[in-house]
Amino acid sequence: MKKLKKNLGGKSSGQLLIVAALSIAVLISSTTIYVYEVSRETNSIKNNSISDFVLAVKQSTRNAMISSLVNASNGGERTVLTDNLNSFSQALRSLYQFGTCQLNFTVLNDVGYDSGMRFSWNDSGLGISSAYADFTLKIYGVTSNTVVNYAVNVTTTLTVNGFYTIVENEEKLVNLTCKIYNEGEPALAKNMTVFYENLGSWVPVNSSNNLSITDYHNGTYNISFTVNTSSSSVQVSVHAYDSRSVLVQTNTTCNEA
Known part of the structure; x- marks a missing residue:
């Protein structure tokens, strides 16, 4: 990866x-x-x-x-x-x-x-x-x-886990759960950017991927988007800024649910 x-x-x-x-x-x-x-x-x-x-x-x-x-x-x-x-x-x-x-x-x-x-x-x-x-x-x-x-x-701590399901036209619908913490306590994010890996390159997720972000106002965010890749898993990278503007990021692998 x-x-x-x-x-x-x-x-x-x-x-x-x-x-x-x-x-x-x-x-x-x-x-x-x-x-x-x-x-x-x-x-x-x-x-x-x-x-x-x-x-x-x-x-x-x-x-x-x-x-x-x-x-x-x-x-x-x-x-x-x-x-x-x-x-x-x-x-x-x-x-x-x-x-x-x-x-x-x-x-x-x-x-x-x-x-x-x-x-x-x-x-x-x-x-x-x-x-x-x-x-x-x-x-x-x-x-x-x-x-x-x-x-x-x-x-500042960021946790990311997720999975994907197959939808129309064999696209993969990726669902991520992201959580932000400041000193171990739930915290809010100022900005979050998501990338997925396709053919060895990182591609930013945007509106063309049907990007949707749900903010639960308790430090937990649900992110969903669609990708069209041939791989059996989807590698994602999430970059987040907390409310203090501290940057934190991590990568994870999403498999089919």
Whole structure:
């Protein structure tokens, strides 16, 4: 079976890199503004303000990882995750509202992860695009220190299974069930594109194939279309963008029901 894949190497477009740069700049600016507002709270609620600050940092690191995963899944460098997290960590060092801030991180390089990224796009009907990192946030104050350890996992998963039946003119009616997950929970897709293999080439499915997509609004999608191939099975490839614009894809084989 001929695989249909996107390049995950260094041939990222300038547009993607610009988007990533803008995303991290907006992210850092937003966090700085938020921290400034929090710093205006009175001393009587300082502890609550520190808690809010920690929550803001956690959310910002998640946003940075989502932005990085979007970039890498669309062809950017895997190292964009480390670059973005380094930029964010450096920005935090200049914030002194509660003391000296230090954010250390370690991206995962194990169990299929490289530079904190994992792309498992194969022929099993299961596609995974993921980013993972461990963080330690240290806030050194005048009277006390705060240390928070946490991990961030951003994972988009796509499962595809299906079959076909013979209809008029010996055409094959393919039925697919596709499910999208974010961090293991059902999620919505922004866009889905389907291909089928014919004579060694991947052919996009469109209206000429009587394409029909049913959205059940719970992360489950039913896709049906007709093809005219001589093979006893139909190889399909589904490319999906989740609502965060993370790309995930997988291939599967459909046999006659």
